Amino acid sequence: MRFIARRLAFYVAAVWAAVTVNFLIPRVMPGNAVDAILGKFQNLTPAVVKALEIQFGVGHKGSLVSQYFQYWNNVLHFNLGISTSQYPTHVSTIIGQTLPWTLALVGVATVLSFAIGTLLGVLAAWRRGGWLDRALPALTLLQATPYFFLALLVIYLFAIKLQWLPYGQGYALGLSPGLNWAFIHSAIQHSILPALTIIATSIGGWMLQMRNVMLTTISEDYILVAQAKGLSTRRVMFTYGARNAILPNIAGFALSLGFVVAGALVMEIVFSYPGVGLTLYNAVTSNDYPLLQGIFLVISLTVLTASLLADIAYAFADPRARSRSAF
Amino acid sequence: MPARSALRRFAAGFGRLPLKAKIGIAILSLFILVAIIGPAIAPYDPFANTTQATPGAPNGQHLLGTSATGGDILSQMLVGTRPTVILGLVTGLVATALSVVVGTAAGYLGGYADEILSLFSNVILVLPALPLLVVILGYLPHTGEVATAIVLSALGWPWGARVIRAQTLSMRNRDFVLAAREVGERPLRIILFELLPNQIGLIAASFVGTVLYAILTSVALAFIGVTNLNSWNYGVILYWAQNGSAVELGAWWWYVFPGLAVALLGMSLVLINFGLDELSNPRLRSSRVMNRIGRRSWRPADPTPVIREGMEAAL
Numbered sequence: 001m002r003f004i005a006r007r008l009a010f011y012v013a014a015v016w017a018a019v020t021v022n023f024l025i026p027r028v029m030p031g032n033a034v035d036a037i038l039g040k041f042q043n044l045t046p047a048v049v050k051a052l053e054i055q056f057g058v059g060h061k062g063s064l065v066s067q068y069f070q071y072w073n074n075v076l077h078f079n080l081g082i083s084t085s086q087y088p089t090h091v092s093t094i095i096g097q098t099l100p101w102t103l104a105l106v107g108v109a110t111v112l113s114f115a116i117g118t119l120l121g122v123l124a125a126w127r128r129g130g131w132l133d134r135a136l137p138a139l140t141l142l143q144a145t146p147y148f149f150l151a152l153l154v155i156y157l158f159a160i161k162l163q164w165l166p167y168g169q170g171y172a173l174g175l176s177p178g179l180n181w182a183f184i185h186s187a188i189q190h191s192i193l194p195a196l197t198i199i200a201t202s203i204g205g206w207m208l209q210m211r212n213v214m215l216t217t218i219s220e221d222y223i224l225v226a227q228a229k230g231l232s233t234r235r236v237m238f239t240y241g242a243r244n245a246i247l248p249n250i251a252g253f254a255l256s257l258g259f260v261v262a263g264a265l266v267m268e269i270v271f272s273y274p275g276v277g278l279t280l281y282n283a284v285t286s287n288d289y290p291l292l293q294g295i296f297l298v299i300s301l302t303v304l305t306a307s308l309l310a311d312i313a314y315a316f317a318d319p320r321a322r323s324r325s326a327f
Numbered sequence: 328m329p330a331r332s333a334l335r336r337f338a339a340g341f342g343r344l345p346l347k348a349k350i351g352i353a354i355l356s357l358f359i360l361v362a363i364i365g366p367a368i369a370p371y372d373p374f375a376n377t378t379q380a381t382p383g384a385p386n387g388q389h390l391l392g393t394s395a396t397g398g399d400i401l402s403q404m405l406v407g408t409r410p411t412v413i414l415g416l417v418t419g420l421v422a423t424a425l426s427v428v429v430g431t432a433a434g435y436l437g438g439y440a441d442e443i444l445s446l447f448s449n450v451i452l453v454l455p456a457l458p459l460l461v462v463i464l465g466y467l468p469h470t471g472e473v474a475t476a477i478v479l480s481a482l483g484w485p486w487g488a489r490v491i492r493a494q495t496l497s498m499r500n501r502d503f504v505l506a507a508r509e510v511g512e513r514p515l516r517i518i519l520f521e522l523l524p525n526q527i528g529l530i531a532a533s534f535v536g537t538v539l540y541a542i543l544t545s546v547a548l549a550f551i552g553v554t555n556l557n558s559w560n561y562g563v564i565l566y567w568a569q570n571g572s573a574v575e576l577g578a579w580w581w582y583v584f585p586g587l588a589v590a591l592l593g594m595s596l597v598l599i600n601f602g603l604d605e606l607s608n609p610r611l612r613s614s615r616v617m618n619r620i621g622r623r624s625w626r627p628a629d630p631t632p633v634i635r636e637g638m639e640a641a642l
Contacts, residue, residue, distance in 0.1 A: 018454055021459070137347070146547060148569075149589065153586075155574050257455075269550075284551055
């Protein structure tokens, strides 16, 4: 398991980098959280300003090194500071409320998009020149479309013109979140359009990569041998072809996750979906620096965890990764 | 006449490109043209406000309609093309230069230098770029095109560096590189004159990909409002459309035209990259050419078809 050990070491480095970047940004950049509050409430007495500065940790007491250790201590205790726009709520409380929405929506949509896209890529490569193969350029062009633009179109068409599905918020007004059928039904209904948008924009990439690798794989001699042996088409296609061609797709999954998440965050803003993306938007518009940083940290850690899982899946899928160290 | 022969060679080279690349280059050229002359031919002042309170549908005076405050969408787009295109190209140039430097250095030097550079670029690659951009740009007091281009370049190079490193790694022990080293050429000369010319295709593809990333990301950033809202680009128009509830009002022209422009610009870049891919990997060539060769779909057990010079031109 040297491969997994190496990857673990890499992710430790990545987590360290994310936390350190987050620590350094407010200390290097101009502007701070108290200025943002001062902008919101005028006529604060100097004593209040002083108290706020202490509360938000502005002014940075102690040496940079001691601040750094203090910061790590806070992060390990999920103490991400206090939001300035929803004062005095803790940043971790706000993120705790919004993260499950994003995780459920983006997680399910990404896994679906990956699975369907990979399968379609296999089929497109197998029937080279067939209708699916010829439709591929059109699908990949969706990649060049900004997520939020597609989201605007989807809302206009399906939610406003045709009124098939609701949009905005995560569930219908008047329902309280909980494990009851009315809420779950409403939540699923509200998530269909956002999920479709994510799938439509990301599926082409998986499909194209799978098709291109599959094309190379099925021209290998062992595929010819398998066919000559008289194995069923399905067995040759999946067990002999796709099984080997899927490796770059899994390896790419970890790396492209950042892009998918970025697109999904902006998509949430368009749909007013109550996830992290919308919170990020609100934090930007109200200059809520502690919240912005907390969101960056949590999204980074989530993406890194998902990437690590994808890498572990890769180690299981590729025997070579288990025996030698890989880049 | 050297000028004419150079022009002819250029035209011939363009003629040999795959069809996809030709279409892509044509669309991109159109956008570059608009970026140059756009502000001069804009019929209205994009900042002009009227007292009207609702967005106006496209009509004879305003071909692409107006925003809720009476701003002419066509003029906003004509003026906004330049910053969008320049931001994309500049970021592409800077980030690709960085990725070439880091990629060749890591691949050629090997050892600890490679380990450290690879670790560094992989860490940047797995960190989610958009939230990081929002945090950094959110702290900058005057978030404009320059700041956005700098931060986008600083975060946009690792992808290309990875690919170029892998290619350098596979080339550094080929005979012609070993021969050059044997002759006693300095490492810098080997990198510049032996390795880089063999990676032009890869570098071009990485440049096009980075421009696409820069344009899509900058438009997304502007759409969330992380930009200078006093200048025009496609993202800013979309920001005001979202802010003015264009979707709820049914003012489709307010977001469809700028959105389509971004999609078209992105599409031209994707097409160019498809073309570059096909140029370097014959197995990916258009299935129509394949059909023409075999008069049937290509089956896995068939030998890889050989494409002769000029067959794509027949397309």
